[in-house]
Every structure is written in C-alpha cells, then in structure tokens.
Amino acid sequence: MRTGLRGGRIIGLSLLTALLACHEPGNTRSVQAQAAVDADTLDFGDVPVGQWREKQVRLRNVGYVPFHALNALGLEGDPSYEVSFDGEERVMPGEEKLVHVRFHPLSEGPVEETVHVLTDANSGREHTVRVRGQGVPLPIDISPPVLDFETLEVDSERTLRLTISNPVDLPLTVTLEGAAADAFSADTLTVPPLSTREVQAKYLPRSLGDMRAQVKVKACGNCTPTVAELAGRSVPSAFVFEPEPVPFESIPVHERTQSYTRARNITWRPVTIMGLSTSDKSFTPLKSMQRQEVKPGEAVEVPLEFAARFSGPNTGTLTLGYESDKARQSQVVLDASGGRPTLAVAPAALDFGELPVGGKVGKTIRISNGGTTGNLIFRGVRGGGSADHFSVDVPLRGKQAYPWKAGTAWPALGVDDITIAPGTDAIDLTVYFEPKAEGTWQGTLVLMSDDKFTPERTIALTGRARSTGPCVYELKPWPVLDFGNVTPGRGAVLGFSFRNPGRAECAVKDIHLSNDAGGVFYMPGGKLAGGVLPYDTAFSAMIAFRPQAPGEYQGELRLTVNDPANPTVTLPLRGVSQDSCLVAAPAFVDFGPIRYDCSVGRRRTLISNQCAAPIDVRDFQIGAGTSNQYALMTNMALPRTLAPGEGFELEFSYERNVLGQHFSPFFVYATNEPSPLLVPLLAETNHEGLQLDRFIQGTNSQLDVLFVVANTTTMDTYQARLKAAIPGWLERARQAGVDVRVGVTSTGLAARASACGGVTAGGEGGRLVPVDGSRSRAISSAATTAAETVQANIDDVGLCHNLVQGLETMRQALSSPLATSADDPRTPLPNDGNLGFLRSTARLAVVVLSDEDDHSGFDAESYVQFLQAIKGTGMAHRTQLYALVPTDNRCTTAGPPGPRFSTVAQRTNGAVGSICQGDYGSFLDKLLQRADRPQADFTLGATPNGMAEMSVRVAGVKLPADQWTYDPAHNAVVFQPAAVPTPGQTIEVRYRSACPAPPPAP
Template sequence: MRTGLGGGRIIWLSLLTAFLAACHEPGNTRSVQAKAAVDSDVLDFGEVPVGQWREKVVRLRNVGYVPFHALEALGLKGDPSYEVSFEGEGRVMPGDEMRVLVRFHPLSEGTLEETVHVTTDANSGREHTVRVQGRGVPLPVQISPAVLDFETLEVDSDRTLRLTITNPVDLPLTVTVKGEAADAFSTDTITVPPLSTHQLEAKYLPRALGDMRALVEVRPCASCTPSTAELAGRSVAHAFAFDPEPVPFDKIPVHERTKSFTRARNITWRPVTIQGLSTSDRSFTPLAPMSAQEVKPGEKVELPLEFAARYSGPNTGLLTVGYESDKPRQAQVMLDARGGRPALAVAPVALDFGELPVGGKVGKTIRITNSGSTGNLYFRGVKGTGAAQNFSVDVLLRGKQAYPWKAGTAWPELGADDIPIAPGTDALDLTVYFEPQAEGSWQATLVLVSDDLFNPNREIVLTGRARSTGPCVYELTPQPLLDFGNVEPGRGAVLGFRFRNPGRAECAVKDIHLSNDGGGAFFMPGGKLAGGVVPYDTAFSAMIAFRPPAAGEFHGELKMTVNNPAAPTVTLPLHGVSLATCLVAAPSFVDFGPIRYDCPTVPRRTLISNQCAAPVIVNNTALGAGTSDQFQLVTPPALPRMLNPGEGFELEFTYSRTVLGQHYSPFFVNAEQEPSPLLVPLLAETNHEGLQLDRFIQGTNNQLDVLFVVSNTTTMEPYQARLKAALPGWVERARQAGVDLRMGVTSTGLAARASVCAGPSGGGDGGRLVPVDGRRARAVSSDSPTAAETLQANIDDTGLCHNLVQGLETMRQAISSPLATSADDPRTPLPNDGNLGFLRPTARLAVVVVADEDDHSGFDPESYVQFLQAVKGTGMAHRTQLHALVPTDNSCTTAGPPGPRFTTVAQRTGGAAQSICRGDYGPFLDKLLQRADGLQADFTLSTTPNGTEEMSVRVQGVRLPEDQWTYDAARNAVIFRGAAVPTAGQTIEVRYRSACGVVPPKAP
C-alpha cells in the first residue's frame, strides 16, 4: 500500500531547502538532512487461524534534524493475506515516528510470507524492507451437536435433524458431507455467511442396510482443514427386532400342538402401528390379532403363536408383521419347529378275552411302540383300574430280553425304570392275562404310562367273562417225577410232561412254570405258559430242558394251578445228575419228529459206546417214566455186556403214533460203577390222519365290499377333500358297470383322543364304522341314490383331530371278531356300534387306506398280510386286497415320509400303492372295480395231496364228475372247467388224502 504527500507541500519544502542552503556554508548542509529508520526488519505473526486478523507495527522513526515524508508502504509479493498501511499523516518530524500497520488475515493454511517495502523522501533511509511471516492454521468452527445421531431408520425412509454452525470470521464457510456413507446424508445449505450463526438441516435417507457414518465438514477455504460434526444412522429392513429369533417351538409328535411366542421391539425412532399378522405355513397360527396397535420407539409387544406339527422332521416358516410407519411395511421373523417328538403308540387298544372257566388264565399281547421320528420314548409303567383283580400283566419283553418291573411295585400299579423305545421298528411286547376269580362279566382298564409329552397315558379296555365249572380231574405224567438221569457235563437234554383231562368237567390250567429251576439247571424252552382250558379227554404237553451248569445233582419243580378248590396247586418234581461217564450216545437223543398217525414210522437208532480207556460193563437198559408208552425198544441187547474202549452197540426204537400230541420218554443205560444211568431222550409228535377237507365259497363277479380306512389326523384336510371329490363319479361308474358296492368308513384312530376330538368316539373309532352312534347309514350300498353323499358325510365324521395313525390295526379290528360278527361292540358303552352286516361272504373285499404318513400299529406288516389273506377263508386270499394312497415319493410335503408298512401290505396282498399327492383319486378307485369282475375258477389247496385217486370235488354237496375239474400240481389247485365253474355263493368242498413224508429205503 502506498501513502504520499500533497503537491503544495512538496513545493513548500523545496523553497525551504533552497533558503537553508543559501544561509550556510556548504560543510554545514549535511547536518540538517532528513534521516529515516525502522525499528525492525522482521515481523513474525506466528500461528493464526484462517480468517482471523492479527496486527503488528513497524515504527518508522525520524532520526534526523529535519522532517521527512513517508511516501509509500506496500507488500512487494501482493499476498492478499496481508494488509500494509501508514497510521497518521505522512510528515514525520525530527524525533517522531510513523507507525506502519501490518495486518495478517490468513486465507489459507500454511506458512505465508511477505516483504513490506517502505519508502520516504528522507535524505538517509529513503527505502526500507521488512520481512513478514505468519502461519495460517485451521479455523475452529463451533458445530452443535458434535454428533448428530439419526438413530435407526427403515431402509428407504428419511429423517431430518438440525445442526447449528457459528461462523466466527468474515469469510464464508462452505459445508460439505464426506465419508463412506456420504450418499445417505445431505444438507440444505452449502455456504454459511461471514460472522453469522446458521441453522442447517441435515437429512438421512439410507438406501442400504447397516450402520452408517459420515461427516459434515465446514471450512473457510477449499484446502483448509475442516471443522466436523459426525453424522450417524442405522438402517434396518424393518422396524422390529424379535426376541427370540428364530421363534423356537418344542419338538412335538406329528398332529400335536404347542405354543411359543416372540417379543417384537420397535427399534426405530418413530412409533409404528401394527396392522396384522400372517404366517407362510398354516402349521403356524398367530394367537392374537394385533390389529391397529401402536408400538412406540423402544416398546415391546408379545406375539403368541401356536404350532401344529403336520409332518415329521424340521418345519420352518415365516411370521409376517404388517405395520405402518412412513408407509405400509412388513417385518418377518423365522419360525423354527420340529415335528416327530417321541409319542406312545399301542395296538390293540382293547382286548376281549372271551369266556373262561373260573380259575382259568389266558393271555394276549399288546405292542408298544414309539410313533415319533426323533429321540427315544421312555416307558414308565402300567396301572390297572376297574376289576383289575381278574387281570394281570407279565414282564415287558423286547424280543427275548425281559425287563423286570421296578422293585417295590406290585399289580395293579407297576413301575418301570424308564425303558427306552427308539423310533421305527423298536417295540416292547406286554402280555396281559385274564384270570377270573369268580363267574361273571369283568372289565378293567389298563393304563400304559410313558414320558410322552402330550399323551403320557394310554388306556386299553380289558373285557372277559367267566363261567363256573366243576373241579378239575387230571392226569399228569410222568410220575412220580421227571427224571433226567445222568447228562454229561457241558451237554443238555430235553424231556417233557403231559397234562390230560380224563374227567367230565373242563380243566382250567394256569401259571405253568418252574417254581424251582435248580439254580438254573432246568428251564422251559418255550417259556412259561399262561394256561388255558383243557376240555374232557384232551391233553397238552410241553418241554422241560436240563442243562446243568456244573457237575453235581440237581432238583427242581414244575408248578401249575388248576380249578380244583380242594387241591388247586399241582407240582411235578424234577431231578437230574451231571457226572462224568464212559458211555456216550450218538446221536444223544432220538427224535421221530411230527408224524401223521396214518403214515408209517421209520425206526430210529442210536449207538451206545465206551469212550473210556478201560472196559465198561453195561448191566441194564430201561424205558423210564415218560408221557406215554408210545416208544418201544425193538431188539433189547443181551446184558450184561462188556464194552472195550471204543466198542459199542446200537439201540433201535419205534414209535406207535396211536395217541395224538407230543410225547417224551427217557431211555436209561446203566453201567457198573456209575451211580446214575445215561439218559437218551426219545421225542415224537403224532398228528391227525391225512384225510383233508378244504371248503370254499364262490364269490360273485359283481359284488365288492370296500372299507375306507381314512386318517383322521390334523393334516389330512386336503386329502380327505380329494377323496370326497372322487366318490360321486366313482360310485356312478360302478353302477354303470353293474358292480354292487357296499362301502364303509373307519378312521386310523385306534384309541380315543377325547381331550381334542369331539364326537361319541373321541376320534378313536377302533375299527368301528362311522358314525359310531348310527345317526346315518354306516354300511352304504351303491343302490342308494344318496350313496356318495352319505359316504362323504361319513368321511367328514372321521374328523381332523387325531395324532396317531394306526390304520392296519383299525382295519384288522373292523373286519374281525367281535366287530365283524356282532351288532354291538361289547367293549364300548355305545349301543349297536358293531360292524355286523358290512362284510358279505360272497363279495370281494378291498381295503382302501388314505393317510399322509405311514402306519404306527406296531405289529409286523406280515401279520396283517396273513390276516387279510385269511379273511375270506382258505384259498380265497386273492379275493382280498389292501390298496394305499400314502406317501410314496417326495412330490409333496406330507406329515410323514414314505414308509414301508402300508405299501408292503398292499403289495403282498396284490393291491396298489400310489402317492397321496396325486390330484385326482378317481382313476385309482376305478382299478378296484376292475378287480370285482369274474368268477373264481381256481382254488388253491391247503396241503399237498398224495394224488388224485382219493380226491373228490363237491359243489353244494353234489359230487362233480372228474371231467369237470382238474388238479394242477404246479399250482396245487383244483381248476373248474368251462360251465362247471361254481356260481356265486355256492360252497365248494375238496376231499383228498395229504401225502405222507417220503420213507427212505432201509439200509441192508
């Protein structure tokens, strides 16, 4: 900056100078010259924030004797960060000073240098330079708040907050947003005016998810270090955080229900309003509507849910929470549940023991299984209620492994030590006994207890009737004891006993067991016998084995109870010795096996030899006391007889086969100096003669009985609907084809589930045709104009409430006694709930199972195959088939995966098994009509005949000529020719002699 004097002053100063020069000597002129000096040649401003002002002074002094003028002061570099000026008038009198003001106003950061140039008109010090320096440093700008937190927002929503910026300098401040998430933030202002306080609006609008950070940068120059405030925000997909997430549900059996919940917390800054809840899988159901419910920021609401397991294994879904915030939105949380928890399954669920004499005992077995698919079920015991004193239970069995009841417990309440039952084929068998103490009808309830979470107790109805009878008169052989003689250590032998009733009254025998097993030396190979009824002039036999655990003498006892109040207990002593002996029998026993009494007996032999190193003298042989006198020694040896080492002789036996049944006799061989005789057991069984009579009933070519076994579990709604939809067309096609249908429906529910299932049966129809109360026709004829509608209504009556599929057992109950043969089920209080009249002797039978999971009846599928093959009688197996609409592949999700039980029975009986996932069941049902056509011409015989010489064939009692039928040996069947094929309902009888076993030629 230049500061100068006016023109008038310059002229005046020139005149003054000339005057002085004229008055003095030339040598004195210098002493009155103007002289200028500065007090500093360097100015350092230090650090100054950009935009602020600092001022320093350079003093220009007049050190001469005449005034001078300061002409100019300026920055030679022209840096705008510096301003230079004179303070005051330009004339500087001698001894005075002029202040040169230097102001530093940094416009950028860093070191800023300038050179100040001062000029005067002084004679001396006309020009001066001063080096000036300073450092621009960042300007601190006040921004409030230092952190602007937008909190949590849903993605694609926005929130605006304010920042206060105070500009302390006379420079405008620029505002920018920087950082990785800068795109999510914006401001409404880009410049803050000088020396002002400004309210700036900042907006957060996230387009992605996650925590986000950015900075508002405020700077006075483009290269300046900014002052900053942090911008923070979090973007979420929806307004709610769920706890727990995923929502857990208990592992439960298929068709059971369980409840759970999650808490939804509003994690956003704004209140939201829930509009409704929905799930992606109908297995999950919200239990609260939650409509128009406001949830404030940070507030939690509880969302209760229910899970109904519709299939076994993992089951997941989504709960959708519809809500309103800045716009309609949705929040979703995963639902995690697993079906297949261990569940108790029992078959059958009712036992009718029929009628017994007082004092008798009969047993029936129930099977206990785990119908779940994950984890063991633990069986904990049984209880008996009602007339439990007339019933009892045996120990539990898994195969042959026995599980004793918990010590200290007794019937009618027995505990078990948590016996595990694995899913699948694992099972426990429990034999239940009826042993009436007095005459009359008796009923009790057997309760099975397990750790099944939902159904820990299963009830089985026990019924039986008892009649009075006279005291039992019996013969028990052998007498006075069952003697095993000597059995060499390390070997064993089998004999037996025979119980015969020679009296006029029937004998009720029970609890046939070894009361003393001689320390384990004696046992019954077939196990203990529960008992039974022995009518007049009949008998039964059973084996007893002797296997001594060590050398020595052993005593035991067989014990049983008979219906003779004066002497109810019957015992038979057992005796055996195990000592080393020189005599050996090869074979060690003589077994004739089962023989028809009209077939010849092949004599059988054994060799008695001396296996010692010294001679042995055999001094006696004898038949001991056995169950009969059916065995004979053909040629008794000459005794005494010395046997040298290795020497022996043969004994040959025959068997009379005049008494039916099993026979056991001991044969003893004595040697001198051996205290007990060697035992050779003689065994045989006599059966009836070979005259055989097979009876058949000819079926019709247009009659078909159809039993629909429809699952009534909670997941069956779509499949029941498909079955009902197929029925009207199918029934009409049957009418057009001339097939007379009789149709009935039962469910797969074996036991009642009254707490969940409504109706008179509580979901446990147990094989009874529905409706069990008879309010609608139960056996529906296709002749009825409303047949299809009635059948559809009956399917509806099965319900959708049960949790256990036991279709094979309900099928067996439906078409066997007492249901199939009685108008009323004697095991239930409902009247007239039997199935009498459903099965027609002449009609074919088709069982149609419709289930979305496999069977859990427990018993081996083969037992149901054999049952179905026998329903129509001998040789009529092909007139009964089971057909199954069940899971066979993974074409749709069902309550259970494909399993072998239903399909195995279908295949083994000649029926079809197809996927329940198919949309139209009509074609599947049409195949049943095709099987109902045609009269049966071939009838398979029960045994193999010895030829056709003694074979005769009768129809309705009339013997047919041999040219009207033939015997096919390859098929073992009688086949009718042409017009001789019996008509519907006619009885066929085939008489023949069955073949005896081939007798091998006798050795010479």
C-alpha cells in the first residue's frame, strides 16, 4: 500500500502538471530540457605527423530541467581523430559536459572529421561539429647531419654511426637513396615509437671516385623525409705522389743523379709501409722505409737515385707496398727521359762589349722549355749587381708582347704566367746595356719559372763604358718629316736618317715615337734600342702614316744621344688627311733593295684626276727626305689641266751610290687643294753582292679574280670558251676551300658610241659590269648562282669595240677612285664604282682574255710596278696577271702574238696560255693552285750567285737548311710543308746576288 501510494502521488503530480500545462502553455515550455554546444567547428591547424593535439566541445544545459548526454562519436571514422566523453551522464540545468576531441595525424595533408553529439534533451537533442587539421612534416633529429667516410681504398670498408631519435608514437622507416646508394648500407630499417636508435652505416666502394648517398627517415609513406648526407671517396691506393711522374735530370751515361717524391697518405686511417722496389735496376730507392707508419694526411719523402746505363730516355716504376685493411701497393712512374718541363736559356751569359757612356745596345736571350711533355710557366725576372746599368724589354713570342705586371719595376719584374710548350715554342727577351758612367759593370739577370728542379736561371751580364765627346749629328729630313696629304683610310711610308759627321762617336738610344697622334703615326719595324755610330756612318728607319679620318695630325720622333747638354733629339711629324682629286697608281714608287754596283731600271707612277671636274696640276717636286738619290726624269710644262679621268705618267731614277735605306716624299700640288698629294719614293742600296729580300705571308684560301675580257668584234668564240669554263672552275674552287670573289670588266677604255650601245658605249674604263648594277658585280663563289652570274657578266662585255687597252682598264679598275668608291665621281651614272671587290687579305689574280695584244700606250713595266705595289710593301708576291692571248699560229686571231700582256704576266710570276686552246679550265686552275694553301714559294728579287751564302729567316728566326730549298728554274725559295710560314709572318732571304741584265727597252 505504501509503495502504491507513492506511485499514486507521482501519477497525480504528473496529471496535475499536465492539467496545469493545458491551461498555461508558456509555463510548460519553460520547464523543457534544452542542450547546446559552444562551437560548430574545431580547427587544429598544423600538427606534425605522429604528434597529438586535443580540443574540447562544451555541451551545456541551457534549460530548466536536466537531460542526459547519451553519446559522442566521429561519423567518418578517420583514425587520425579520437572523440570521447565520460559516458552517459545527467546534465543539470546550468551545468556542462566536455566532449574530448584529439588530433593525431598519420599522414601529411588536410584531415577532416564530423563529431556527432547525442542527448535526450527536448531541444538540442543532436549536434554536429566540423573538425579539421593539417598534418605537416615531422622534424626528426639525425645526428650528425652529414656522415663523411673520407677517403679509403676501393674494396675496403669503413663503418660510422649516426643517431636517430623518434619523438612520436609511430614507427620511423629508414632508407638509403642516391646515385651511389649501392656503396652504402645501414643496419636499421625501423626506429620504434618514442625511442632513440644508433644506426651503423657502412661504406664499401667497389669502384673509384667521389660518391654520395642519403639516409632518409620518415614517419609515413607519403611523409617528407628528414635527410642525412653520406659522402665517401674511393681511390685505388692510399698514396699519391708529388711529383708524379718522378723527374730526373738528363745526365751523361755512367753518371748518377738523385731525385725524390713525396708519398702522401690520403686515406682516413694510418697505413704501414712494408717495402720499396723498382722495375728497373737503373733506379734505386735510397731508404728502405720498412714498417714505417704513415698517418692520415701525412707525407713521407722517398729519395731515389738514377744511374744512366744507356743513352736516351729511360722510364721505370716504383712500387710501394703497404698494409691497411690488407696488403696493398701504390705505384708511380719514374721518368729519367728529361722530358719534364725544364727552363732552358741561351746564351748563359751576355757580354755587351764596350760602349760610350750614354749609349745603349741590346742582346736577346731565348727562353724555352727543354722538356718534351708539359708546359713550362715563365713568371718573371729579377736583377742584381750593377742593375742600374742594365734593363730588359718586354718578353716576346714572335711579335706578340707580354707586358710586365702592373706595379712591378726593374730590377724585379713579374708577368702573368706565360706558358712555353716543348719543342720550337720560345720567348725572346731583349736585355739592354746602357751605361750611365765610365767603368766596367757586372750584373745578373735571374729568370724565374715553375721548373721543379731549377726554378731560377742566372745570366751573367757584363759591359764596359768609356767616356767620349758629345755627339755631333745630322738628322734628315729637317726640321720636320712632312707626309703632305694622304687620303683617309690609306697609308704611306717615309723615313728618317741619322748620320754622324763629327769626329767623336755618337751613342744613340731609345728611338721611338713620343707622340703617335693616337696611333696614326707608327714605326713599322717597332721602336729601336739604339747603337753606336762611328765617324761618317748613319742609320735609317721607316715611319708610317695611316689616318682613318680627315684632319691635320702632329706627331714626334724622339731619341737620346750622348750629349750631356742636349741629350734629347726630337723630329716633328706632320700629316694631313683629306679627300683629293689626284690619285697615284701605284701609290708609292719602290725601287726595292739594289746592289750599289748593279744598274737599276726607272720606276713610274700614273697621276690622274679622279673627280668629275677638271683640275689644274700647278707644281710637283721631290720634298725633303733622307737623301738626294732620286730624280724626276719626266719633263712637263706646268700648270697642266687634267680632265676627269685624264692622267700623266711620271718616271723616276735612283742613283744607288749611298748605302742604306732612302726615303723621299714626292709632292704633287693642285689648284684649290691646300695640301699636296704624297707619293713616297723608297729604295735601299746594299753592299756588293749582298741582297736582302723581305716578304710577308698573306692569308690563304682567299682569292679575288678580275677578268679583263676584250670586247672587240672578233671575241665571240673566246668569250664562249671562258663562259663554258666558269661553272667547273668555281666548283673546283669550292671543293678546294678557296673563297673566290669574281669581277668582270672589258678592255674598252673609252666609249665607241657609234658602234656600241648601252650606258657605257663599250667604254667601261675599268668599271665592273654590269655598270648599271642590274645584277651582282662582285660575285662570291659561295653564292648558289655564282656561275650563272659570272657568265651573264661576261656576256655584258659585248662584241663592239675596236681597241684593246686591257692593261690600262686593269689599272683603272684596281686603283682609286674605282677601287675605293661606291660611285665613280667622274661619270653621271650612279653607284658605278668597284668598292667591295678588292679584299685586303686576299690574293689577287688578273686574268686577261684577248685575241690581240694591248695598246694602252704606257710601258708594260709601268703595269708590272703597279701590280707589284697594289698589296703594299713586301707583298708583291700576292698579285699575278694571267694572260690568255695569241702565243702561236694554232688559230687565226685579230692580232699576232705580242709582248705586252705576256711580259706583265711573266714579270708578276703569273702564266701565259694560248687563247686558241679549246678548254680554259686547266689554265684557270693555276689560280687555285696558288690560293688554296699558305704560299710556300717566294720569288727572289735578284738572281743568287750560288747557294753558299743564302740564309732564310722567318719571324726573325733562322731556319735550318733542311726546311727550305732553292728552285733555280723559278728563282724562288720553296719551304718544306712543315715549315711554311703562317699568315702575317715576315720572311727574309739573304744571299749574294749577281747583277741582272739591263731591262729591255720600251
């Protein structure tokens, strides 16, 4: 009854509550259970893989009656999250219950989850909370971060240790990766959670070289690893030798010499030398070194002796046996051949003899590499003793100078390293004696190099100085060396002479240009050290003027003489560069070297008007030069008016009765031109029988060819033969690697208007065809249509003229204004100049095709001299004329065989062929034979009187007689293939000559 009563009371209360609720709805809602959470999103941010982070969701009772928290769980079941609370629990009004959410990322990247919270509350029965977090790389401690096994022998091993600490409750995996991973191994593949492991890493190389690998440790498959570097180097043996090979000096047979090498242990562990042996009994170790320990990085000296048992090179092997992880050996080559780089100097002493105080004389020593393998490094010089009375010039390799290092000064001079190869390579060093006081002076010159045995060589320097009276001298020209006018872009050479007319000797030194006007003036032979001139002796030297732009230029030559009161002598230099209507062809008159007892022919030049208007020549004269050896042999009334293109030839003689070089300017004055045109006069008189021919080697495989084709009415057959030969000839040029440039002009000098049409009426006057520029006029053999274009240009020559003046049209084509201008100013036609045809570096061949001889009027020798001068001084061998002309009666031609074309061809070392031959291809191939390689044959200027006194020098070095021959049939020096001079080198041939026969009368 009591239990039922209690139950009835409860039911009654419920009914009462229900009844009250029916009548008061607002009050009923206020006593319902209400649940709420404090967040609908949880963000854990970045958490390293394997680490834990926790956040809470607060479940609160915001109503007035209790409810029960029934459950909390992750709906997506991601193992990276744990959700928990303390089980089912009653939550009273105003209380809260914590739902624990823990984040434990198992991989890198974003991880999301949904937490579901369930209650029995009337309101807020279910709640959903979005949860997110980012798994990021786990920092793992690996110590050390780099494990260097250093150097060890191949097929040996070394073990080192590293420590890996695992800070999380996930296992860590350990892998080895990298290019040389096979050479490394580790004894640990997994590091358990929350532990530290010592990992033994082993390096066992099976091949040689530097090797790299990585230990990579990570907490999951896609996790970013923490990396430790593994490094090792494998070598064939523990020792390297310094030097290697071991060099021995060259010694006579039966003598002995000693050398050494250092054996350095380059591995990580100490090793023990067990013994030394050699492969040849000529080599003997001087120490046994048995059981000697060598620590890592330590070097021990190994002395050796070589006993020369036979002549010539001798090599052997030193074997060093040692113990490391096992018995091993190292070997080094023993070289007793003397082939290593060796500083060689000749001569070993310099005696400058006796000079007057204030004089200067130089002698050259040659520095070479006496070895046979490897370059020697030359590093500079040092002076000692009475060094104030001596000096040194810059080192030279041929013409290439190596300046002394900035900031150094005699007597200690350094250079940036100069390498000297074995064999013929060498450095020349000129040493000067320039005494400042009377007495006997001795000094030393020390040459420094990287020669291991003899890094320094000492040259003894001796000289004596005497007092002398002040120099009395005569300097010509005086008071100025005047070049007159030289047009821009061209050059001219004159010179000076210094003579001692007094009784006291003259000591002259330091002859140089103290002002070269920015390089416009220069000495072609370079500065001169000086010398001593006894009474009534002289010397001379060239000075060149090459202006590139219009203007007036001033320079200065300076030298020093033994005159204490006036030691410095200067000669002003003056030159003007401006365009001129006057032009000389050739631009200089060169008699060349001549024996004083031989006759000499006269030389000519053509002075013409290259402008479109007449010009008055009002005067000409030989100006102040070094002597009065020249004379003008042409008588002409002045002033003389020259029409456009008109000219006159001047002829000069040379007396040849004063020994030495002679330079004189010839000036041509024209109205309205403020400065006279310069034509240099050049010659050299030698002693009886002594001849010196100079040549300069040119560029090979470049050939400019000017075809001068007769345009007379009988030339149709011969022009057709030339056209037929062109394609095959150009193809053979391409196969031979010869870069050919072709131009074509006619033998028509003046127009023949009554019979010839076209813009020139048959009178091209040296202009390349087609004169109107309707197709290419200077044709490169590289052009795909080269043959067709040349053939078309030969067609343009035509068949209408009646006068062959091929030598003069050739001279006009190759001289100013045509050769130097895009437009001929003397004609109304535009762009009819020949600029772009001639290349300064190319050989030049003129090919004349004519069925009769030349009628130009001027002597054939004038055209020979023009062609010999066109490439400049010393380059006459670079230009030839080839003539296809009547030579016999094999066919009927417009004229009989004549001397003019043939003479010029023979005098320029070209060739003469019959115009009657059916195929011109073989004749044209003669041009290619001289152009497809560096020139090996050089025709002499006189006939040698035997071979006994002939010598040949290239770049100043005398060549052995087995490197050249003399060809009497062609009067030429011919170089052997291995000795052919290279482009730019100077060739000098000295010989005793016979006087030539007098030149034929014009």
